[in-house]
Amino acid sequence: DQQVKQNSPSLSVQEGRISILNCDYTNSMFDYFLWYKKYPAEGPTFLISISSIKDKNEDGRFTVFLNKSAKHLSLHIVPSQPGDSAVYFCAASDMDSNYQLIWGAGTKLIIKP
């Protein structure tokens, strides 16, 4: 049973436009969410996170929104740049499971020039 789902395997966006990556989860006990970015032949790198007590966290061009009632979070990238082309993983954790990260399958973002 997938507790963290990224239903879009890939997404193509024009350079300069907004990229929106989505993530759904089923476990209401999750209290911390993270986004990781992965380039080919490299390990995932931490991008941005959000605690369940917040509904928005912003860091430069990256904003993560959390909708707890819908068990949904999204990552917005504005404006999108060619260097943003990568695979983006959503991950969730909760204190009860000792903060073990549960990962989504990833979404491949392609920024078109």
Added chain:
Amino acid sequence: DAGVIQSPRHEVTEMGQEVTLRCKPISGHDYLFWYRQTMMRGLELLIYFNNNVPIDDSGMPEDRFSAKMPNASFSTLKIQPSEPRDSAVYFCASSLNRGPYGYTFGSGTRLTVV
């Protein structure tokens, strides 16, 4: 800091052979994780250590897989005997503590078993 260092970057081996993957975590990090990434299953946690002690190995797929952490600066993941279905990218990651602060990943080892 050089980050999490994994070796080798690529490994091609024949079915039945023993394979050893190596990882050097970031100095001072208390936790070390071994992950496997495949197209079918995404990122799977295999095992993690805290202060060199294995805490949860429930993700280790079979007895053919074993992991050790003899000291704070070195860990190995061994597959013996290897099988073609073990072909994947294996990542090592480390973190400062168990809180939700995210992990630092190595660049991974791409294993191909033929």
